Amino acid sequence: MTATNSQATPEAIALDSRSRQLRRLIARTLAAGGRGHLGAAFSIVEILRVLYDDVMKYDARNPRWPDRDRFILSKGHGCLALYAVLADKGFFPEAELWKFCASNGILGGHPEYGKVPGVEASTGSLGHGFSFGVGFALAAKLDGRGHRVFVVLGDGECSEGAIWEAALCASKHKLDHLTLLIDYNKQQTYGTIAEVQGLEPLAAKWEAFGFSVREVNGHDVDALKRALAAVPLAARKPTAIICHTIKGKGVSFTEGNLSWHHRTRVSATEAASLLAAIGTE
Amino acid sequence: MRQTSLNMVYELAKRDPRVVFIGSDLGPDTLKQLKAELPNQFLMEGVSEANIVTMAAGLALEGKIPYVNTIASFLTRRCFEQIVLDLGLHKTKVRLIGSGGGLVYAPLGPTHQATDDIAILRAVPNMTILAPADADEMRRLMLQTLEVDGPVYIRLGKGGDPIVSRADLPCEIGRAIPIREGRDALIVTTGICLQVALEAAVELEKQGVSAAVLHVHTLKPLDAAAIFEKAAQVPAILTIEEHTLVGGLGSAVAEILAEANFNPAKRFKRIGIPDVFPDQYGSQAGLMKRYGITASAAAAAVLSALKTARQETPTTTYCGS
Numbered sequence: 001m002t003a004t005n006s007q008a009t010p011e012a013i014a015l016d017s018r019s020r021q022l023r024r025l026i027a028r029t030l031a032a033g034g035r036g037h038l039g040a041a042f043s044i045v046e047i048l049r050v051l052y053d054d055v056m057k058y059d060a061r062n063p064r065w066p067d068r069d070r071f072i073l074s075k076g077h078g079c080l081a082l083y084a085v086l087a088d089k090g091f092f093p094e095a096e097l098w099k100f101c102a103s104n105g106i107l108g109g110h111p112e113y114g115k116v117p118g119v120e121a122s123t124g125s126l127g128h129g130f131s132f133g134v135g136f137a138l139a140a141k142l143d144g145r146g147h148r149v150f151v152v153l154g155d156g157e158c159s160e161g162a163i164w165e166a167a168l169c170a171s172k173h174k175l176d177h178l179t180l181l182i183d184y185n186k187q188q189t190y191g192t193i194a195e196v197q198g199l200e201p202l203a204a205k206w207e208a209f210g211f212s213v214r215e216v217n218g219h220d221v222d223a224l225k226r227a228l229a230a231v232p233l234a235a236r237k238p239t240a241i242i243c244h245t246i247k248g249k250g251v252s253f254t255e256g257n258l259s260w261h262h263r264t265r266v267s268a269t270e271a272a273s274l275l276a277a278i279g280t281e
Numbered sequence: 282m283r284q285t286s287l288n289m290v291y292e293l294a295k296r297d298p299r300v301v302f303i304g305s306d307l308g309p310d311t312l313k314q315l316k317a318e319l320p321n322q323f324l325m326e327g328v329s330e331a332n333i334v335t336m337a338a339g340l341a342l343e344g345k346i347p348y349v350n351t352i353a354s355f356l357t358r359r360c361f362e363q364i365v366l367d368l369g370l371h372k373t374k375v376r377l378i379g380s381g382g383g384l385v386y387a388p389l390g391p392t393h394q395a396t397d398d399i400a401i402l403r404a405v406p407n408m409t410i411l412a413p414a415d416a417d418e419m420r421r422l423m424l425q426t427l428e429v430d431g432p433v434y435i436r437l438g439k440g441g442d443p444i445v446s447r448a449d450l451p452c453e454i455g456r457a458i459p460i461r462e463g464r465d466a467l468i469v470t471t472g473i474c475l476q477v478a479l480e481a482a483v484e485l486e487k488q489g490v491s492a493a494v495l496h497v498h499t500l501k502p503l504d505a506a507a508i509f510e511k512a513a514q515v516p517a518i519l520t521i522e523e524h525t526l527v528g529g530l531g532s533a534v535a536e537i538l539a540e541a542n543f544n545p546a547k548r549f550k551r552i553g554i555p556d557v558f559p560d561q562y563g564s565q566a567g568l569m570k571r572y573g574i575t576a577s578a579a580a581a582a583v584l585s586a587l588k589t590a591r592q593e594t595p596t597t598t599y600c601g602s
Contacts, residue, residue, distance in 0.1 A: 113342075113370075113371055114371075120342070121338075121339070121342070121367075121371070122366065122370055122371060125362060125366055127331070128335050128363065128366060128367060131331070131332045131334075131335030131336045131338075131339065131363075131367075132335055132336075132338060132339040132342075132367070133339065134332070134335075134336045134339060135335065135336040135337065135338060135339015135340040135341075135342070135343070136339045136342070136343055138336065138339070138340060139339065139340050139343035139344070139345055140343070142301075142321045142345075143343075161331070162329075162331040162332055162335070162363075165327075165329035165331055165332035166332045166335075166336070168327065168329065168332075169326060169327075169329065169332055169336065
């Protein structure tokens with residue numbers, strides 16, 4: 001186990017213009033649909049931007065390129081962040097964002113394979129995406145292909161038994177081209193993770209299941225880059241990067257605020273407040 | 282039938298490198314030849330059905346054709362959401378081979394009896410459901426499974442079931458097989474109950490009743506046209522299945538008959554497992570007898586239906602159990 005790379009806490013990280021730009025896209029998408037899981041999306045913005053800006057190989061104009069790295073958002077309810085990044089990268093026109101959850105749109109409240117270019121598997125019911133990733137990674141290994149697989153798991157999602165079935169399987173097959181990024185914002189729908197179904201000692205659990213583990217500040221872009229540049233952390237072992245994050249990160253009134261986990265009505269005033277709080281370039 | 286299905290996986294794996302076998306925790310010699318000759322096409326992944334099914338979906342999205350085998354009750358109940366979302370919704374080419382369909386595992390109790398697998402899987406869009414009558418038909422159907430788009434469930438009967446299917450008749454996934462013609466009644470059946478139906482037809486013939494037998498080896502997509510066409514020709518229809526009466530073959534045929542609005546109405550009865558958990562052990566044959574899934578009970582049901590048909594008096598009797 002490697003200690004946290006960054007000295008800064010998740011709370012102390014000041015967001016740069018790229019992080020604010022993506023959060024503005026998320027807020028505007030939320031406003032367009034009038035609903036969405038905001039907190040879960042804001043906590044993974046830095047994880048996704050580093051993956052798509054600095055780590056993964058892909059071709060937005062050819063999303064099924066066979067040699068691409070595979071990405072799965074196992075915590076599918078965080079899809080607002082994924083949609084913002086995919087639109088930003090040109091997988092689909094930005095105008096699709098403004099049809100979020102609309103009957104004539106491709107972007108639903110959870111991401112769907114076959115509808116959204118760049119989405120490798122439909123997720124939304126928790127505990128499935130990791131096993132999809134194991135299947136992708138195992139196929140690559142059996143065929144001797146070189147692409148990698150990245151899966152973002154929620155912390156609440158780690159209560160699902162299938163996660164630990166998949167962990168045993170990934171470890172058994174020595175899938176060192178498979179990397180898990182656990183969005184450890186320590187909150188779930190009802191309350192804190194500790195209150196609902198505690199996960200500690202989380203790093204030790206992943207180590208015990210045969211993973212190489214690193215803990216990082218999940219909002220520290222440089223720390224994420226360093227961690228992801230170092231994977232696999234050990235040969236013949238899958239990697240788990242525990243990303244310490246803040247649910248709703250980037251806006252003072254959404255940070256750690258459970259009422260922003262999922263909103264079914266977002267007023268124009270609230271949307272304007274979100275955009276104002278995120279700030280401009 | 283199980284050994285034939287596994288032999289077929291071996292044959293299919295040899296001819297198509299996309300085929301991958303995935304077992305959960307099967308017997309020590311399971312497909313040892315495949316493991317030895319094609320180790321990259323053999324996986325044994327432990328008692329973890331949820332992970333196995335979704336992992337198989339992931340393999341399928343990468344171009345593999347996984348054949349997953351374990352006990353049918355675990356393969357359908359334990360990981361149902363994985364089947365619905367990761368196989369059905371994604372329309373992945375995963376093949377589920379369920380060992381011990383129906384009451385095969387009678388001595389092991391209700392935990393191991395797959396009495397509701399057809400009902401459960403009928404509700405999954407894009408699913409194909411196969412229930413062969415015997416090992417020969419298993420072989421004919423398995424050969425076609427490589428090409429089916431989307432997931433396939435293959436229900437295995439007991440090993441050593443007598444061969445009653447016919448090599449001389451066309452066997453095509455999605456097409457029911459008229460095994461026997463008849464003008465007085467129609468028996469619709471699936472899986473190993475074809476044998477029961479054929480024996481019932483012989484018994485009926487001795488009593489002057491000519492019963493047709495339609496074998497529905499594919500429960501989904503259901504050959505509704507064949508069922509409608511055969512039903513239209515007779516006054517009474519019986520279904521026989523080794524499965525709960527809730528949502529299986531009988532329910533599917535009832536839906537077709539109800540919407541056909543035949544005039545005069547047909548007499549219709551279903552034979553199968555009532556809405557209970559089996560409360561005895563013993564043998565598959567013993568439990569089938571307990572629930573009236575026998576040739577004599579089937580023949581009696583046909584005679585009873587024909588009697589009411591001839592009287593042409595409406596009946597409101599519930600004949601489901």
